[in-house]
Amino acid sequence: MSPAIETVALRKTFGDNVAIDALDLSVERGDVFGLLGPNGAGKTTTIRMLTTLLAPDSGAARVCGFDVSAQPSEVRQRIGYVMQRVAYRGLLTGRECVEIEAALYHLPRREIPVLAEAALDAVGMLPHADRRWTTYSGGMQKRLDLACGLLHSPEVLVLDEPSLGLDVQSRHNVWEFVADRRLGGATILLATNYLDEADRLCNKVAIIDHGRVVVQGSPSELKRSVGADVVEVATREPERLRRVIETERWVKKIVIGELGDLHIFVEDAAVALPAVMRIGLEHGIGLERVTYSQPSLDDVFLLHTGRELREVAMAP
Amino acid sequence: MTVEQIEEKQSAPADSPGSGAGTRRQYAQEVLALARRWWIELLRERLNLVFSLAQPAIWLVFFGAGVERAIDTKVIGTDDYIGFMLAGIVTFTIVGNGVSGAMPLLWDKETGYLDRLMSMPIARSSVIVSRFVFQVAQQSAQILLVVLVALALGVRIATGPFGMLVILLTAALLTMSVTAAFSALAYAVPQHGTFFAVAGFVSLPLLFMSNAFVPLEAMPVWMEVVARLNPLTYAIEAMRTLVLNGWEPRVAASLAVLLFAGAICLALGTWQFRKQTGERVRG
Numbered sequence: 120m121s122p123a124i125e126t127v128a129l130r131k132t133f134g135d136n137v138a139i140d141a142l143d144l145s146v147e148r149g150d151v152f153g154l155l156g157p158n159g160a161g162k163t164t165t166i167r168m169l170t171t172l173l174a175p176d177s178g179a180a181r182v183c184g185f186d187v188s189a190q191p192s193e194v195r196q197r198i199g200y201v202m203q204r205v206a207y208r209g210l211l212t213g214r215e216c217v218e219i220e221a222a223l224y225h226l227p228r229r230e231i232p233v234l235a236e237a238a239l240d241a242v243g244m245l246p247h248a249d250r251r252w253t254t255y256s257g258g259m260q261k262r263l264d265l266a267c268g269l270l271h272s273p274e275v276l277v278l279d280e281p282s283l284g285l286d287v288q289s290r291h292n293v294w295e296f297v298a299d300r301r302l303g304g305a306t307i308l309l310a311t312n313y314l315d316e317a318d319r320l321c322n323k324v325a326i327i328d329h330g331r332v333v334v335q336g337s338p339s340e341l342k343r344s345v346g347a348d349v350v351e352v353a354t355r356e357p358e359r360l361r362r363v364i365e366t367e368r369w370v371k372k373i374v375i376g377e378l379g380d381l382h383i384f385v386e387d388a389a390v391a392l393p394a395v396m397r398i399g400l401e402h403g404i405g406l407e408r409v410t411y412s413q414p415s416l417d418d419v420f421l422l423h424t425g426r427e428l429r430e431v432a433m434a435p
Numbered sequence: 436m437t438v439e440q441i442e443e444k445q446s447a448p449a450d451s452p453g454s455g456a457g458t459r460r461q462y463a464q465e466v467l468a469l470a471r472r473w474w475i476e477l478l479r480e481r482l483n484l485v486f487s488l489a490q491p492a493i494w495l496v497f498f499g500a501g502v503e504r505a506i507d508t509k510v511i512g513t514d515d516y517i518g519f520m521l522a523g524i525v526t527f528t529i530v531g532n533g534v535s536g537a538m539p540l541l542w543d544k545e546t547g548y549l550d551r552l553m554s555m556p557i558a559r560s561s562v563i564v565s566r567f568v569f570q571v572a573q574q575s576a577q578i579l580l581v582v583l584v585a586l587a588l589g590v591r592i593a594t595g596p597f598g599m600l601v602i603l604l605t606a607a608l609l610t611m612s613v614t615a616a617f618s619a620l621a622y623a624v625p626q627h628g629t630f631f632a633v634a635g636f637v638s639l640p641l642l643f644m645s646n647a648f649v650p651l652e653a654m655p656v657w658m659e660v661v662a663r664l665n666p667l668t669y670a671i672e673a674m675r676t677l678v679l680n681g682w683e684p685r686v687a688a689s690l691a692v693l694l695f696a697g698a699i700c701l702a703l704g705t706w707q708f709r710k711q712t713g714e715r716v717r718g
Contacts (some may be wrong), residue, residue: 170554195556207546210479211472222468223555225461251479267551 121184123148123275123306124169128178131164131330138164140330141178146306146323148274151297153321153338154310155416157426161330162310163203166279169308170200183274196224199273203280203310205260206267213239213255213263214248217270224271238266242296258289265296275306282316294320314416326420333423338416345414345422346371348388350395352381353408360404364395374421382421384414465557469565473539477573487535487573491528491581495520499588510653513679518590522674523647525578525606526667530641532577533613534634536570537621541630544622544711563618563704570614571607578606593681602674605690609670611697615704622704622711646671666696 124146131139139161146152154162167173168180171191179186185193208216217235226234239245242262247255255263261281268276278297282290297307297320311317317324318338325335334341354360357375364383365373369391372384385391388411399406420426477484495517503516511519540562543549552562582592582599592598617634624630642648644658645667651659662668673689 167550172550172553192556195554198554200551200554202547202551204547206548206551207542208548209472209542210476215472215475219468219472220555222464222471223552223557225464225556228464 120148121181122146123150124152124180124182124308126165126169126178126180129165129168129175129180130177131161131168131173131175138330139168139175142327142330143332144325144335146308148306149304150323151307151309151321153317153324154308154327155312155314155317155324155420156327156333157312160327162312162327163279164330165327166200166277166308166310169194170198170277171195196271197274199268199271199276199305201261201264201268201276201278201281203283205257206264208252208263210251210253212249212251213244213259213266216252216263217248217266220267221270226271234270238270239263241269242266243292256289258285258292261285261289262292262296265293269305273305275308277308277310279310280312281309282311282313290316314420318416324416326416326423328420328424328426334419341416341419342414345418346384346386348385348391348411349414349418350383350385350388350391350409350411352383352395352399352406353379354381354399354404354406356404357381359402360399360406363402363404364398367394367398369394372422374425376421377426382418384418384422462558462561465561466565466568469561470569473566473569476539487532488577488580490531491524491577492584494527495524495581495584495588498524510649512650512652515590515679517585517588518678519675520648521582521585521590521678522671523642524581525602525674526609526645526647526671527642528577528581529574529606529609529613529670530638530667532570532574532610533617534638536566536614537617537630537634540566540618541621541624541627545627549711559708560705563615563708566618567611567614571610574606574610575603578603590678592678594677598677598682601686602677605670605673605677605693608690608693608697609666612666612693612700615697615700619700619704619707622707641665641667646675666693669693669696 122145124144126142126144129139129142129144130137142161142165144165154165156162164173168175168187169182171187171194174188181187182194183197185197187194211219214235217238218231221231221235222228236245236248239248242265244259244262244266247259252260252263265278265281268278281297282293285293294316297309309317309321321338323335323337324341326333326341334344336344352360357379360381361373361375364370369385369387370383371386374382374384376382383391383395392409392411395409396406398404498520499517506516508514508516513519540549543552549562553559582602586592592602594601620633621630624633644661645665646654646662647667651662651668651672654662669689669692673686673693676683676686676689
């Protein structure tokens with residue numbers, strides 16, 4: 120069977136701005152695939168091309184084996200798309216919204232009421248089905264969008280930043296929903312700049328930056344590739360500390376994050392921690408904080424781009 | 436490959452998935468579903484509903500009671516001022532509805548719901564066509580109401596009930612032009628401020644540069660030339676003839692011009708819509 124999503128040398132520019140540059144992605148059926156990257160990395164542009172909303176400049180993108188440019192209607196029948204922004208639905212009730220979209224997917228007229236209820240139930244919105252959309256909270260509006268996205272049992276569900284701007288409870292609701300859906304067998308493409316979200320939900324992630332795939336693999340593979348441990352040091356003299364320790368045998372790589380913290384990738388934190396402190400003392404470099412952690416996806420991003428995703432992501 | 440070719444490629448196949456009756460049924464299902472959305476919104480906006488239904492009738496009453504006394508019947512060519520104004524008021528209503536009717540399309544574009552719709556396996560044209568169907572239905576109710584009021588005020592339609600049907604048909608044809616033109620504008624503008632600025636700027640001159648208030652024969656030549664280029668003129672001429680004079684060949688000629696104008700505006704609307712849905716958001 121063809122992959123759920125496949126892009127080959129996909130490219131999209133807006134004037135001089137190269138949004139997507141030679142993007143190669145391959146998403147297997149049944150994957151929960153995370154598209155991870157800071158704002159402006161090209162996640163939404165990629166999604167807009169995959170959902171047939173934007174024509175690629177060059178290269179190819181296929182969804183379930185169908186080319187997004189040549190066979191858009193085949194693609195549209197197979198995808199469910201939950202936009203980053205909540206869809207504005209005016210004075211309609213939740214049930215009406217879902218029923219109308221069910222008709223737009225050409226579901227059999229007689230089955231629509233039942234299918235609509237099932238979709239609303241799947242996201243816990245059945246008790247609120249007959250209230251107007253305008254009375255819903257942000258989390259409920261998002262869940263209604265999710266219900267609309269899965270109405271026609273799509274082969275590929277595309278979620279663009281599904282938990283952006285939601286409170287903790289609503290975010291957990293969305294996560295549970297994604298985790299359950301996976302059992303249903305649909306492929307999920309999840310764009311996010313929340314690392315914990317990708318780590319928790321996805322079995323594969325591709326980190327993209329400046330419109331290119333920086334690295335892809337399963338979260339655990341990517342984290343293993345970083346090295347065993349990461350020691351983080353906060354100091355007023357990061358550059359000086361880097362110079363004095365970068366020649367040490369146990370240091371694999373050092374990156375200075377945007378807040379001036381030193382991220383030291385090491386084989387074994389048990390050896391590195393005392394050594395960092397000793398060297399700091401010897402050279403009279405004040406260390407404000409020394410911590411160590413198992414590598415996270417943030418470290419993966421940092422290692423490959425030299426930037427810290429959580430800071431880039433939090434920037435307005 | 437040019438951008439246009441890609442857009443064409445991107446949007447063209449959507450209009451022709453499969454073939455035959457199945458596709459037509461799907462198309463009808465789409466248009467009805469989208470029109471249902473407009474319909475529910477209209478019913479829930481009670482104030483909007485009441486005002487938009489009653490407005491043309493109220494205009495007619497005001498014109499009939501007030502302005503009539505200031506009008507020289509020799510200029511308008513008939514003693515029946517309300518009968519004369521009926522076509523103008525209907526046209527006035529159609530232009531107003533054209534502006535307000537494009538607003539939901541504008542909101543869908545600005546709030547992003549249009550993107551959601553475009554990611555669905557629906558024919559591109561069903562979005563605009565559903566709006567036409569809805570507008571024509573809503574407007575026919577308004578027009579019937581204003582005609583009833585005119586009848587109550589003593590107007591007699593020269594061509595009878597069948598002429599009434601042709602008046603509705605004429606209105607529907609003009610609606611096609613006006614709705615398509617304002618939809619094109621809604622899709623073309625960068626944001627709603629521009630839409631309202633342009634729509635506000637064109638709608639009154641559009642009416643004054645037609646025979647809505649003054650017959651063509653009474654106009655200075657330059658104005659008559661301008662009015663002759665205005666599709667509104669033909670709709671008014673057809674409707675006015677049907678009300679005041681009876682079946683005359685110029686009714687058919689006017690309808691033909693309206694059909695032509697409608698086709699041009701529809702092409703314009705579709706072109707802007709394609710442009711809008713082909714290439715838009717920056718990521």
